Amino acid sequence: MKTFNYAIWREGKYYVSRCLNNDIASFGESREEALANLKEALELCFEDNTGEYIEVAEVSIGEEFIDA
Numbered sequence: 001m002k003t004f005n006y007a008i009w010r011e012g013k014y015y016v017s018r019c020l021n022n023d024i025a026s027f028g029e030s031r032e033e034a035l036a037n038l039k040e041a042l043e044l045c046f047e048d049n050t051g052e053y054i055e056v057a058e059v060s061i062g063e064e065f066i067d068a
Contacts, residue, residue: 004042008034
């Protein structure tokens with residue numbers, strides 16, 4: 001299992017999620033969708049050369065930016 005730091009913020013009608021450990025980002029119409037899409041992108045990034053994925057079991061540390 002790998003742990004990644006991430007940030008989620010809203011841009012217009014979408015939520016953007018970005019991994020702070022590398023330059024991978026994704027988005028979704030909800031926070032949950034944005035985080036799930038980020039997790040999938042990270043799994044694809046860490047796919048090993050046999051074609052099998054190194055599963056990211058949980059993204060457990062986060063930050064959130066809100067409009068105040």
